[in-house]
Structures are given as structure tokens and as C-alpha cells.
Amino acid sequence: MQTIFDTLKERGYIAQTTDEEAIKKLLSKPGVAFYIGFDPTADSLHVGHFVALMVMSHMQKVGHMPIALLGGGTAMVGDPSGKTDMRKMMTKEIINYNANCFKSQMSTLVDFSQGKALMVNNGDWLLNLNYVDFLRDIGAHFSVNRMLSAECFKQRLEKGLSFLEFNYMIMQGYDFLHLFKKYNCMMQLGGDDQWSNILGGIDLVRKKEAKEVYGLTFKLLTTSEGKKMGKTEKGAVWLDPAKTSPFDFYQYWRNTNDPDVINCMKLLTFVSMDEIREFETYKDEKINEVKKRLAYEVTQIVHGQEEANRCLAQAQALFEQGGKSDTMSFTSLSDEEKENGIGMLDLMLKAGLIPSKGEGRRLILQGGVYLNDVVVADPARQFTKADFIESEAIIRKGKKVYHKII
């Protein structure tokens, strides 16, 4: 009989555990409350959070009780772990707004109905603490000497660490204690960068309550080259369709590097291990098929089946048939522009394909602009109504960016 721990291990989620045997035993019976914290530092979850949501979902499926902790209190301080610079301080209003955005996104993967999972906000218990009481009650149990040797502060000890951020670990530890007392929360999970913070909480529970609780970290989603995944030149890949369109989201996974595909499949989809093992034997061009599957599965989980189908169809239309697509982004011209024509550069600027005309001129001179699949050679070319084919025209920039003019 395979346990949830085995599943997580097999799929490659687990990075570190505090006590593997004890955790295995603990998780073998359903109903274990565990928590994962999410600091609302942006108005949408991103791919980095997605792995955590997947773990929650896996755990919930076998009957454990996820507690999603929104860091309304800790976000006021800012986690220095692994950060090279201090974060910008955020206002309470923004933090609250962000926390609300997180809620709905989490619900797509974790079932919060009928008490099957909880969502709490540490602002509820952190923000009204009395400073001196807190120091005497909690602060006394933390050794500065030990904290300073923690891996998560290492980088910051060289570049500078404010006292504000130094307290983050203590606050997170207090969260664990609070959740243990209130919900009998036995485990904290988190990204591997949270290891020191998690240990802090476990120590605190042991000291205050004389009980053993456990920690488990999962691997951060990185490429085979060790770079963090989920970042593009435009910033993070968001789960919010308004910030990263489902199509861009789909395309991000569609373009995964060969060596990373299997790993992503295991971590980001629910595709069975039997099937994944089959995929592992694929080579060269055949890997492309796996990428299609990966993109579809991940998009489906985040944006739903309907949206995933649409992305798939659009990608096929664009890349495999070279044809049109109804869901392509578009710009409509006014009657006057249609009548008098408009410069290609002006048109592309209007369509948001280029940030400036200089950039557009360069693109055209380098042969990177196509109108209805014909290279545009002259930067001064005018776009006229003669360019419409069945009342629309398609501009392509480079290989992958399509835009429709109507």
C-alpha cells in the first residue's frame, strides 16, 4: 500500500524532512492538520506557489487537512530568506487586497468546503500582540546566536539585514505554535527556502508545549540549470488570467526545455506515474508531444478544461496550420484609417507590438515582421485596405507573436 509520503517522494516533491520515519507514520492515518504559509506580497499567486498548492491537493485527496495560512501579518515584516535586498514595505491596504486575491485562486486546487480545509490569516493574531509581552513569552526562547547561523540569513549578513526582517523567523515560529494550539496542526510544509523558518517553529512548539511537530520542505521549481522556473522577461508567470493570459501561460509550459519536462510533469500535474514513466523513454522530437500534454494539463488545472481546450486549439491554428485564430489578440482600425491607410510602424505601435518606432524600424530591417505571411521589407510601408483578406489582416512579429487587424 502506497502512502501519501511515498507518493510525494516518488513525484519528487520532497527536499528535506525533520524526521522521515515519524512523518511517514503520522501521515499513514488520515486527518492530519498541516499548514503552508503564503505571504500576500503580490496581487496574484505565481508558479512558485503552484507547487505548494499541488502538495496541498495531494495531501487533501488522501484525507489530510490543509490549512492555508495567509501572511497578512508576516507580509508586514517581509521574509529575508534568500533575498539579496530588503523588500519594499507594503501598506496594510495592499496586503489585504492581495490576500483576497489569493483566496479565490487557491480554491481552484484546494477544496475549502465543509471544513475540508481551512484558510486563516496570521494578521488576526500577530497584529495585536503586545511588544513586551511577546518578547518575554516568545522572544526568550530564540537564541540570536543560533538564528545568525541559519542559512537563510547568510546572504543578508553580508549585504545588510534590518532588525525588522530579522524578526520574521520568530513571527513564523509563533504562527506554528498558534496553529498547533488552536487546530492541533502537526506539520508545516513549505519551499526549501523556508527550512530555517520551519525549524524555528518546531523548536518553539517543543519548548512551549513539550510536543513534537514536524516539518517538510519541497523542492523549488528550478530548471536543470538551477534557475528558478516561472520567470520570464516580462516578470513572473502568474496564475491570474488577467496578469498572464491563459494562452501565454500555456505557451510557457509548451516551451519547456527538454530536460525539465518530466520534472514539471511530476510536480505540476496529476498525470499518473505509470504514464510519466512511459514519457521518460521518449527522445528528441517525440518529447514535443509530452510538452503539449504538460501545457494542457497545467493549464487545465489552473484555468479549467474549457480554457485549456481553447489554448490548445489556438496553438494548433497558429503553429501547426499557420492559419487564423479567433482568439488571437486584435486591433480594430477606424473607418478613416481603413480609408486613408496607416503606416506599418504606426499600426504596430497602436497594436502594442512594438514599444517605439525605432524598435519597429529595426525589426523590419532585420526581416522580423510579416504581413499576411509575407515579409515586410520597407519600414515606410503603408498599410491599406488592399491588405485585408476577408476583412482581416494578420501581422506576425518574429516567430511566435501574432496579431490580427480588423
Next chain:
RNA sequence: GGGAGGAUUCCCGAGUGGCUAAAGGGGGCAGACUGUAAAUCUGUUAGCUACGCUUUCGGUGGUUCGAAUCCACCUCCUCCCA
């Protein structure tokens, strides 16, 4: 509190009176090769009504024919000593 140094184009980082829209690297974009991949190679990377013009080197003011470069003040940052 005392002392030293720094702030340069998307990022890192040269430049210390005209040759500087500013080296080099990273990143981005485009082209070649491909599998909508990676790696590699090539070009390009402030804006414009473009052989010219305008804006840019933390902010403000000044010196000069001419300033990213010199001076004054201001803001912010880092380091060392206490």
C-alpha cells in the same frame, strides 16, 4: 557621534572636460540552424517628422565656448571606527 566611499542607459559595471547616446558583460529583440525546445553563430538594443534633431549618467544650482566628468548644496546608500 566620527571617518571613508558611492549613486551611470533594463541589470551589473567602465568612463573622470570635447573623439560619449556613453566600453564590456548579462538580459531582451530579430535572423540562421531546429522540434513552437536547448545550445551555438550573426545582427541589434534612448526617442523622433532621422545623413539631422531632442532627451539621458541621484536632485538642484553654478563654472566653462563645451560637463556623466569640475564646484556648491541637498537626498539616498554602503563600509570602517565608537
